[in-house]
Amino acid sequence: MIEEQTLVSALQSEEQKEAAFRELVSQYKERLYWHIRKIVLDHDDTDDVLQNTFIKIFRNIDSFKGDSKLYTWMYRIATNEAITFINKRAKRAQITSEEIKENAIKKLESDVYFEGSAIQLKLQKAIHTLPERQQLIFNMKYFDDITYEELSEVLETSVGGLKSSYHIAVKKITAFLKADETI
Known part of the structure; x- marks a missing residue:
C-alpha cells in the first residue's frame, strides 16, 4: 500500500497518473463500494455509482489540494454521486427519493448479493x-x-x-x- 501523499503526487503527475490511479482503485474500491451500497442498496446500481465516482476522481484529482485526507475527499464525491443517482432515478420515474429507497429495500430482500x-x-x-x-x-x-x-x-x-x-x-x-x- 502506497502512502497517501506519495499516491496523490503520483496521481497528479502525468507520467505516473494511470499506474497511480490503478493503485488508488485497488486500495479504495471495496471501501467506497460498501459506502455507496449502504446508500443505494442495489448491487448493480452501486457498481454504476462506483464507476462514476472513480471517473470523477480521475478527472478532478488535479484539483485535490490536500486540505483533507484523500479518502475523505473521495467519500464526499462518492456520497454526492450516490445521492445524485437516487435523485435522478426518482425524477425519471416521477416519484420521490423516499419511494426509490422503499423500492430498494423491497428489492434487497430478494438480492442474491445481500448475505x-x-x-x-x-x-x-x-x-x-x-x-x-x-x-x-x-x-x-x-x-x-x-x-x-x-x-x-x-x-x-x-x-x-x-x-x-x-x-x-x-x-x-x-x-x-x-x-x-x-x-
Whole structure:
C-alpha cells in the first residue's frame, strides 16, 4: 500500500497518473463500494455509482489540494454521486427519493448479493426510515467507523451537529427495532 501523499503526487503527475490511479482503485474500491451500497442498496446500481465516482476522481484529482485526507475527499464525491443517482432515478420515474429507497429495500430482500440475516435486513429497513442526512451519518459512523472529525470533512458540517444527528439516529433505529417483536 502506497502512502497517501506519495499516491496523490503520483496521481497528479502525468507520467505516473494511470499506474497511480490503478493503485488508488485497488486500495479504495471495496471501501467506497460498501459506502455507496449502504446508500443505494442495489448491487448493480452501486457498481454504476462506483464507476462514476472513480471517473470523477480521475478527472478532478488535479484539483485535490490536500486540505483533507484523500479518502475523505473521495467519500464526499462518492456520497454526492450516490445521492445524485437516487435523485435522478426518482425524477425519471416521477416519484420521490423516499419511494426509490422503499423500492430498494423491497428489492434487497430478494438480492442474491445481500448475505445478511433477517436482523440485518430489519436494521437496513430501520436505517432507511431516517432522513437522508441521518442515514449518511449513521452508516459512516457505525459501519465505516469514521471519526466525527473525518465525517465533518466529508459532510462539511460541525462535529457537534454530527454527534447530535448520530445520537438521534441511534434512538430512532432502536425504537424501530424494539417496535417489532419478531426480533
